[in-house]
Amino acid sequence: MNKLLSKIRTSRFFLLTVLSIFLSQTVIASDAAFARINKNGLLTVGMSGEQPPYNFVTNSENIVGHDVELADALANLMDVKVKIMLMPFADLLEALENNKIDMIISGFASSEQRRQKVTFVGPYVLAGKSLLLTKETLNRIRESTGFNHKDIRLLALKNSTSMTLAKERLAKASLKPVEHYEDALLALRAGKADALVADLTICELGVIRDTASELTTLKKPLAIEEINIAINKGEIQLESAARAHLLTLKNSGQLEKLHQRWFKNGGWLDLLP
Secondary structure, three states: OHHHHHHHHHHHHHHHHHHHHHHHHHHHHHOHHHHHHHHHOEEEEEEOOEEOOOEEEOOOOOEEOHHHHHHHHHHHHOOOEEEEEEOOHHHHHHHHHOOOOOEEEEEEEOOHHHHOOEEEEEEEEEEEEEEEEEHHHHHHHHOOOOOOOOOOEEEEEOOOHHHHHHHHHOOOOEEEEEOOHHHHHHHHHOOOOOEEEEEHHHHHHHHHOOOOOOEEEOOOOOEEEEEEEEEEOOOHHHHHHHHHHHHHHHHOOHHHHHHHHHHOOHHHHHHOO
């Protein structure tokens, strides 16, 4: 009997030890980004640098935009410096998952598919989705097949919610991903595609910068999306800090000032290359 009790005690001790080690490792892993930020005094934020007015590279090769100033403000409240890492939009999620960046702030919309991989903090902007296309193409499609037709050639930024929207709402049309918006504009002008599915701000910017006045966009958005900060799941302390600081920026009116400067004022257009 004593031997049996001894074995039970030994087994319980072993299981508790294993469980303790597992839980301690889980806690360490879950707050890895927050610990790294505080240790290095540096918040690393991923952006595409190709999404004006969210973020873009100026004609003097500086990175500016709404999201850049938001990242600066968050880092200031966290009492750390900020580092902006530019990469193709399609690579942002993988970079976050591989801990190459601490968070994504890049006109990044929430979706059910993305919620399975990351935690969203926000939203800090509500954005519309639309189509960018030539006036000639718009009239032709409206008078014939409509956009949800097998003969319609659509483009969307790779790994974006615009691609998801096109697949769901315009499933019969052919859809080709592009790495950069400039590639889509070239394809539209060359007649190699019928329309680009993108954020309304991108579509409106395309129309504004079209010196030939050939491009247009829809009068009503296809959908409305929430733009959020994205961090890895399990980053409890970083999530808590980001939510608290975003609320501080909102309550202080600083978030509204950012919105007015970048979404209601076109002064930044002169900064575009």
